[in-house]
Each structure stands twice: as C-alpha cells, then as structure tokens.
Amino acid sequence: MDYSFSNRIAALQPSIIREILKATSGQNVIPFSAGNPAPETFPIEAIRTFTQSILEHDPVTALQYGITEGYAPLRQALTTHLNTGFNTGQESDELFIVSGAQQGIELACKVFCNEGDTIICESPSFIGSLNTFRAAGAKLVGVPMETDGMDIEKLEHALQTEQNVKLIYVIPSFQNPTGITTSEEKRKAIYDLAKKYGVMILEDNPYGELRFKGQDVPTIKSMDDEGLIIYVGSFSKILSAGLRVGYVLAPYEVVQKMVVAKQGEDVHTAMLPQILAYKFMAEYDYDSHIDSIRTIYHRKSALMIEQLNQHMGDRITFTQPEGGLFLWCDLPHQVPMLEYAKTAAAQGVAVVPGTAFLVDESEPCNAIRLNFSTPSDEQIVKGIQILGQVLDSYK
Amino acid sequence: MDYSFSNRIAALQPSIIREILKATSGQNVIPFSAGNPAPETFPIEAIRTFTQSILEHDPVTALQYGITEGYAPLRQALTTHLNTGFNTGQESDELFIVSGAQQGIELACKVFCNEGDTIICESPSFIGSLNTFRAAGAKLVGVPMETDGMDIEKLEHALQTEQNVKLIYVIPSFQNPTGITTSEEKRKAIYDLAKKYGVMILEDNPYGELRFKGQDVPTIKSMDDEGLIIYVGSFSKILSAGLRVGYVLAPYEVVQKMVVAKQGEDVHTAMLPQILAYKFMAEYDYDSHIDSIRTIYHRKSALMIEQLNQHMGDRITFTQPEGGLFLWCDLPHQVPMLEYAKTAAAQGVAVVPGTAFLVDESEPCNAIRLNFSTPSDEQIVKGIQILGQVLDSYK
Structure with missing residues (x-):
C-alpha cells in the first residue's frame, strides 16, 4: 500500500528532543538534553x-x-x-x-x-x-x-x-x-x-x-x-x-x-x-512543596553555572536563569555546534542543539540547551567537565 | 473581543450525548442515555x-x-x-x-x-x-x-x-x-x-x-x-x-x-x-474478568429485552445485540421521536434520540438508543415501565 497522508502530516518529522530522549533513555548517558523534572521533586x-x-x-x-x-x-x-x-x-x-x-x-x-x-x-x-x-x-x-x-x-x-x-x-x-x-x-x-x-x-x-x-x-x-x-x-x-x-x-x-x-x-x-x-x-502543604522544588533547582542551577564557569567560563556565554529547568549556552563562533553536540553525545553527554528550537531551523545558531533538573549533582559535575574537554578539542 | 475562530471549529456544537450526560449526571435520572460501563465491572x-x-x-x-x-x-x-x-x-x-x-x-x-x-x-x-x-x-x-x-x-x-x-x-x-x-x-x-x-x-x-x-x-x-x-x-x-x-x-x-x-x-x-x-x-485473571463482565451484560440486556417485550413489545421493534452496551429501538411511525425523548426525560428517563447518530441529522429517524450497562437492574425495570407509559400516551 502506498499511503497518501494528509498534506500537513506528510512533511512532519518526529521531535528531535523526543528522539534524543528515546535514544538516551535507560542508558548511561548524562541527560542534559531532557526537560524532565527531578524525580526527587515527586511527592x-x-x-x-x-x-x-x-x-x-x-x-x-x-x-x-x-x-x-x-x-x-x-x-x-x-x-x-x-x-x-x-x-x-x-x-x-x-x-x-x-x-x-x-x-x-x-x-x-x-x-x-x-x-x-x-x-x-x-x-x-x-x-x-x-x-x-x-x-x-x-x-x-x-x-x-x-x-x-x-x-x-x-x-x-x-x-x-x-x-x-x-x-x-x-x-x-x-x-x-x-x-x-x-x-x-x-x-x-x-x-x-x-x-x-x-x-x-x-x-x-x-x-x-x-x-x-x-x-x-x-x-x-x-x-x-x-x-x-x-x-x-x-x-x-x-x-x-x-x-x-x-x-x-x-x-x-x-x-x-x-x-x-x-x-x-x-x-x-x-x-x-x-x-x-x-x-x-x-x-498537601503545597507552598512548602513548591519551596522544596525551588531549593533543589536553585542548587542544581548554581552547581551547573559554577561548573560551566570553571571549565568553559572564558570561552562561552550563557543565561543565568532565575527559575525553571534550562540554561542556554552560546559556544564560541569557531566551534561547529552540531558536530560539538554529536561529539559530546559520543562521550556520554546529551545536549540539544539550539537549532532544534528555531522557528527557521536553517538560521545560524551556535547555542546548545542545557537542562539542570534531570541530571544528578554528580552527573552535572562530570557532564560539564566532559563538555569542557570536548570544547578544549576545538582550541 | 470578537473572536475569529477557525472555520472548522466555528460551526461545531458540543456532542448531544455529552451534554445529556452532563445534564443528567449525579441526579435521579435513569441513565439509558449514557455509554458508561457498569461500575460493578471495575476490578x-x-x-x-x-x-x-x-x-x-x-x-x-x-x-x-x-x-x-x-x-x-x-x-x-x-x-x-x-x-x-x-x-x-x-x-x-x-x-x-x-x-x-x-x-x-x-x-x-x-x-x-x-x-x-x-x-x-x-x-x-x-x-x-x-x-x-x-x-x-x-x-x-x-x-x-x-x-x-x-x-x-x-x-x-x-x-x-x-x-x-x-x-x-x-x-x-x-x-x-x-x-x-x-x-x-x-x-x-x-x-x-x-x-x-x-x-x-x-x-x-x-x-x-x-x-x-x-x-x-x-x-x-x-x-x-x-x-x-x-x-x-x-x-x-x-x-x-x-x-x-x-x-x-x-x-x-x-x-x-x-x-x-x-x-x-x-x-x-x-x-x-x-x-x-x-x-x-x-x-490478573483477565479471562475470568472478561467472563464476569459478559455475564453481567448478558443479564442486563436480557432484562431490558424482557421488559421491552412486556411493556411495548407489540408496538416497537429493537435489535437483540449479541454483546456490547446498546440496543436500538424503533418507535411506531406515528410517535414523534424527539418529543417522546423529551417527555421521557421530563419523567426521569434519559434516552438518546437516534438522529444524534446520523451522518445527516436531518434524515428521518424514529429510533432511540438504549444503554443497558449503566442502569441498575431496578432502574432498567422502572425505566422501561416509564418508557412504556410515555408510549401509551401516544395511543
């Protein structure tokens, strides 16, 4: 059977993030690519x-x-x-x-x-x-x-x-x-x-x-x-x-x-x-629960920022979010971002190429998205270290 | 604000069944109109x-x-x-x-x-x-x-x-x-x-x-x-x-x-x-569970059919389903079906006018849909009796 899909659906591709999530789920990959809430925030x-x-x-x-x-x-x-x-x-x-x-x-x-x-x-x-x-x-x-x-x-x-x-x-x-x-x-x-x-x-x-x-x-x-x-x-x-x-x-x-x-x-x-x-x-004590989530994410984001400053602070710029789950990290312009993300994945760290989030994916973009809610503290330390090493290889 | 809805949505109406379900939920209405599974089938x-x-x-x-x-x-x-x-x-x-x-x-x-x-x-x-x-x-x-x-x-x-x-x-x-x-x-x-x-x-x-x-x-x-x-x-x-x-x-x-x-x-x-x-x-013992649901619905459908025969059998025709939740009941041609359904609702029995299920709702239809999974046995007996009395009023 040669399927004749509707025009709108025929051209669609699966979400890059969900494909990455599938590819990396249950493995030993450090998940900076996900948008999952930290499991320890579930009551x-x-x-x-x-x-x-x-x-x-x-x-x-x-x-x-x-x-x-x-x-x-x-x-x-x-x-x-x-x-x-x-x-x-x-x-x-x-x-x-x-x-x-x-x-x-x-x-x-x-x-x-x-x-x-x-x-x-x-x-x-x-x-x-x-x-x-x-x-x-x-x-x-x-x-x-x-x-x-x-x-x-x-x-x-x-x-x-x-x-x-x-x-x-x-x-x-x-x-x-x-x-x-x-x-x-x-x-x-x-x-x-x-x-x-x-x-x-x-x-x-x-x-x-x-x-x-x-x-x-x-x-x-x-x-x-x-x-x-x-x-x-x-x-x-x-x-x-x-x-x-x-x-x-x-x-x-x-x-x-x-x-x-x-x-x-x-x-x-x-x-x-x-x-x-x-x-x-x-x-439930809703307010205390929200407070406890804020405390966890504050700590995780601060840890990620500290590690980024330590390993790459002289070469990259990134947002310092006041909440939420993500930060956005601009790589030096001479680093080929997609290749960087692939190399990082091969070394066990999943990040999402910034292009995935653009309205026009063909626009220039040298950023990656980093999620700090899903990885453990240990993964944050190890993962940013690896991201720094991968960046070193482009020196 | 004068909202400009999409063409497809602008003309849509809420489902008649779901509106009836809402109107009759939690009240003392006998629910022949729903399609709910019998609560006693939930394990x-x-x-x-x-x-x-x-x-x-x-x-x-x-x-x-x-x-x-x-x-x-x-x-x-x-x-x-x-x-x-x-x-x-x-x-x-x-x-x-x-x-x-x-x-x-x-x-x-x-x-x-x-x-x-x-x-x-x-x-x-x-x-x-x-x-x-x-x-x-x-x-x-x-x-x-x-x-x-x-x-x-x-x-x-x-x-x-x-x-x-x-x-x-x-x-x-x-x-x-x-x-x-x-x-x-x-x-x-x-x-x-x-x-x-x-x-x-x-x-x-x-x-x-x-x-x-x-x-x-x-x-x-x-x-x-x-x-x-x-x-x-x-x-x-x-x-x-x-x-x-x-x-x-x-x-x-x-x-x-x-x-x-x-x-x-x-x-x-x-x-x-x-x-x-x-x-x-x-x-779970899936097969036994399915068997027990079948037994319940067999009993309920048989009871509804018996009551329909007793109160209206000389005047109406209806399907004798071999499974599922519904039977379809054709009223005598001289009975105005929509008015009949409204009168029944006023007397505490909810049924769905057959027109609701037609591809073209303006086609002639003198049928109602009866559900036997949702009402209790007592409701089936009482409800069909009332439906018979409403039908009597059109003699």
Whole structure:
C-alpha cells in the first residue's frame, strides 16, 4: 500500500528532543538534553496516601467517565489559586483541565488557526509547541529573543506585515529553551500590541512557580481586561509529568470551543490523575512543596553555572536563569555546534542543539540547551567537565 | 473581543450525548442515555493492589515523562493478546498506546484527511467519532446499516462516486448505537472493496471482547494482508473508562505518522494508567474478568429485552445485540421521536434520540438508543415501565 497522508502530516518529522530522549533513555548517558523534572521533586509518599484514599473512598469517580471540562473540585481549586496567588483570571474567564499543557497549546491552535494562518513565536521557543503548530499547517513567524524577552519592535513589525496572524505564543517565565524571563515592561508591551492588532496571546507558563531567584513578575494574563489571553499551566513540573494534567484559563467563549475540540481528542483527561492533582492542592502543604522544588533547582542551577564557569567560563556565554529547568549556552563562533553536540553525545553527554528550537531551523545558531533538573549533582559535575574537554578539542 | 475562530471549529456544537450526560449526571435520572460501563465491572480491589505495588516499587516510572509510543511492556502484552487471541496483527504492523480509543480515531483522521476529504461511515454511527471527523473538516458520507452490517452495494456506490475518500469507518462488533454485528461475509466484502478502491479502513472495536451470545466473528484486521487497516481498541469497557487507555494497531509506516501527531497533542498517555493496564493484563485473571463482565451484560440486556417485550413489545421493534452496551429501538411511525425523548426525560428517563447518530441529522429517524450497562437492574425495570407509559400516551 502506498499511503497518501494528509498534506500537513506528510512533511512532519518526529521531535528531535523526543528522539534524543528515546535514544538516551535507560542508558548511561548524562541527560542534559531532557526537560524532565527531578524525580526527587515527586511527592511520592503523598501520592501513595492520596491514591489509596481515592481508591478506598471514591473508586468509581476515579475509574468512570468524567465530563470533558474536568474534575470540578480541581477546576475550582485552580481558579482560586490563580486568582488569589497570581491575581490572574477575570469573571469572564473559565478554567478547564487538559491532558498536559501541550494539549492546551494544541487546542488553542486548533480553535483559532486555519491552515496557512500565522502564529508569531519567540525564537528560539519550545520545540513541542512549534511542532504542534506546524502539524496544524500554521505559518510560524519568529521574533528574536533579547535578554528581557521578545524584540518588541520586531514583534510590531511582524504584526504589521504578516497576514492572518491569529496567535502570539509566549513563554514569559524561565523560557524553554533560553531560561529568559520576559520583563514586566515587555509583558505590558506585548499585551498592548495584541490589543492594538486584535490578536490573541497564548501564554504558556509551565515553570511560573519555579522561581528560585529574583522578584516575581505578573503574568500577562493578569493584565487581560479584554479577553485576549489563553493561559496554559501544568502540574508536570510541580507534581508529576507522567500524570499528564494541565489546565487552561481563557475567556468563557474561547473555552467553550476548546472543550468541544477536546471532546473529539480524548473525551476527558484521566480521572485518577485529576483527583490526585486536586488532593495535592487541597490536602498537601503545597507552598512548602513548591519551596522544596525551588531549593533543589536553585542548587542544581548554581552547581551547573559554577561548573560551566570553571571549565568553559572564558570561552562561552550563557543565561543565568532565575527559575525553571534550562540554561542556554552560546559556544564560541569557531566551534561547529552540531558536530560539538554529536561529539559530546559520543562521550556520554546529551545536549540539544539550539537549532532544534528555531522557528527557521536553517538560521545560524551556535547555542546548545542545557537542562539542570534531570541530571544528578554528580552527573552535572562530570557532564560539564566532559563538555569542557570536548570544547578544549576545538582550541 | 470578537473572536475569529477557525472555520472548522466555528460551526461545531458540543456532542448531544455529552451534554445529556452532563445534564443528567449525579441526579435521579435513569441513565439509558449514557455509554458508561457498569461500575460493578471495575476490578477495584485489583486496581488498589496494583496501584500500591506500582507506587511502592517503581514510582518514578509512573510519575515521570514516558515516550509517546507508550509503556513498552503494555505494548508487548497487547500485541501478543491480539495475535494469539484474535489472529490479529501482522509482522508489518505496530501497536502504540493512545489516551482512549477516541484519540486513535482522531489521529487516524488527522493523518489521512485534508479538509474536504471524504470519510465513509456506517449510518447511524458513534457520535463521538462523527464529531471528531466533522471537527477535522472532513466530508461524511453515510452508508445505511442493515441487520448484518453496512449495505455493501451502497458502500461500493459511495466508493465509486465520492471524491477523495480516505477512510471507511466501521464498528463491526455490537455497534454503537445499533448493537448490530457485521457478519463475516460483509467484513470480507468491506475489506475487498477497500482493497479494490485503495482506501484505508478504520476498524473501531471497543466492545469486541464483550460478546455474551452467539459465535465470535473475525476482526477485519485479521484479514489485512495489504496494510489497509487501522485497528483501534480500548480498556474503557473492560478495565476502566476513566483511566483513558486505548491502543492502535496499524501498519508501521502509518503508526510513525500517528505517533508524531500524538506527540503534538498530549506528548504521551498518562503513565500510571498505562502501567495499571499492563498489570491488569499480566497479573490478573483477565479471562475470568472478561467472563464476569459478559455475564453481567448478558443479564442486563436480557432484562431490558424482557421488559421491552412486556411493556411495548407489540408496538416497537429493537435489535437483540449479541454483546456490547446498546440496543436500538424503533418507535411506531406515528410517535414523534424527539418529543417522546423529551417527555421521557421530563419523567426521569434519559434516552438518546437516534438522529444524534446520523451522518445527516436531518434524515428521518424514529429510533432511540438504549444503554443497558449503566442502569441498575431496578432502574432498567422502572425505566422501561416509564418508557412504556410515555408510549401509551401516544395511543
């Protein structure tokens, strides 16, 4: 059989990161390439207790079909959490549950974009989202990242010149892959431009609570007095990635459409994980848990930065993130980045070539993304040492 | 903000069934409208034990990111199960895990259909799938159901006359909504036509193991010597609907594309539910469990049929399913079906108007769908009595 795939799908390639993750999983590779939360951040004992309690007291709710919008107590707890903790969410907004933030991003695209419509993205940006947009047949337009967020002039230029712009996609806090946090000033500027040009903002904030340095910056959604923003959050980095529970806060009318689209994808998010997420919010010391994750990632990022300074500090530049899981490391211009990444992999250290995150992968890029949440402290020390040795070979 | 939704989404309506389910959930309504498995079929005690064991011995696998294709031991167990139990699956096929069968159906559509391409469906058919196809912008062409499956002549006519037919969608065993099982002869005829016209078959088999009467009929996939069939199965009716675990068996090349599309939707299916499904297959008395479900549904369907005969047998006709969850009930032609369903709902009995399942909802239809898995025995007796009384009012 000679298969005739749909136009949008025929050209797609598997995500480089997920392919690397597959290739390196379960082996003795030092995983600077992943985006996994540190396993020691999973509240395993609490999850055991909560699961036992759920299956003891209300097993049928956990095992039976639920409604597409999600488990009502979890929706309520999240709505309150965003309102009181982050001043985020208006009367006219609604919150529903998705099977990981990725689904929220995909649904936003499905609901707003016809094939050929334009999505403006930070460049570099999260490859999973970029591939989702590509799979929907959207045209991606990248706006370069500066140290405090998107280049606002270039964003306005794109809004002025591009046809059928439907979404501006931003990861404002501790961005994947760069670790950059968009300043409050730029957040306001992005919001004002969205308002001026009548374009929706897709605000992806999976790492928002994982600040371990500096001052909190308001979400863009907290500025949303016109119903322009679809805000997507996740339990993947604060409870468990494998449970696949995320959420979307957006204007009611938008949520109605996204829920219908979700019905057609997976009917609803798995119930047991949703109830677990609810108990985690309602019955656990949520704030202490978040604090403990911050402490772990602060230590790991500081260790990675210290090692980078020690072994390569004179030759490379890198972001110093105030939270999240990643830092972005620019190699000296004479080092061929792809070859460097391959050599490092051959020596047992997996990093992701920066090109993977570009809107246009053929643009020049001499950076690699380093993840500090997945490797152990020992792996960080050993891995950066090896990366330094590989760099030495290009002297 | 005046939202400009994508063309495909702008026209979509929420599923009637899911709206009814929402409206009637948690109330004193007798639920002949749902498609929920009977809660007494959930192996709750085993799920408790397995969950405890998973979170004791391998919590990190259950809580960390997994690969998009799914949990390897589960994929292997299912591949073996389909091979040895159902002679289904070739060397050239591959199996991967989805977040419920609905996702498998949606991915098949996404991978093969451009907007405007045609999908041939049984009519009536499962509303969830029809809405998924509609949300993808596909053109639906219905082929009427006969007592032993699709009208083969009309199927061939559709294949001859319709443009860009990409999929033939069939639920060959205990179809939702009719309860009809497609005969072996017709399965062969459908397969031969798919081969002749070079069209893929999407075989949706969520109820396949729930036969409580008559003889097993081979899956269409078991006849697939040309790589034409995407076979979708589910744990929803045999383990738990709320865990959202299903699977797809299809030619390797097709699976590669579906997996890339799944990456962009939810990255992977929740891990804890996948490992639970694996343990259910590997460590539980699977066959006895299936037998016990069959016994329950045999009893419930027989009770519903007995009550229908007693209260309305002289005035209505209905299918006598050999398995599954549903029967299809034709009202006398002078009874206005939609009004009948509304009156029944007002009297506390929820049924689904047959029109909801038609490819063209404006076609004449005087049938309702009755589900016998969700209501208790007492509810079946009381509910059918009420349905009979409502019918009396049209004498």
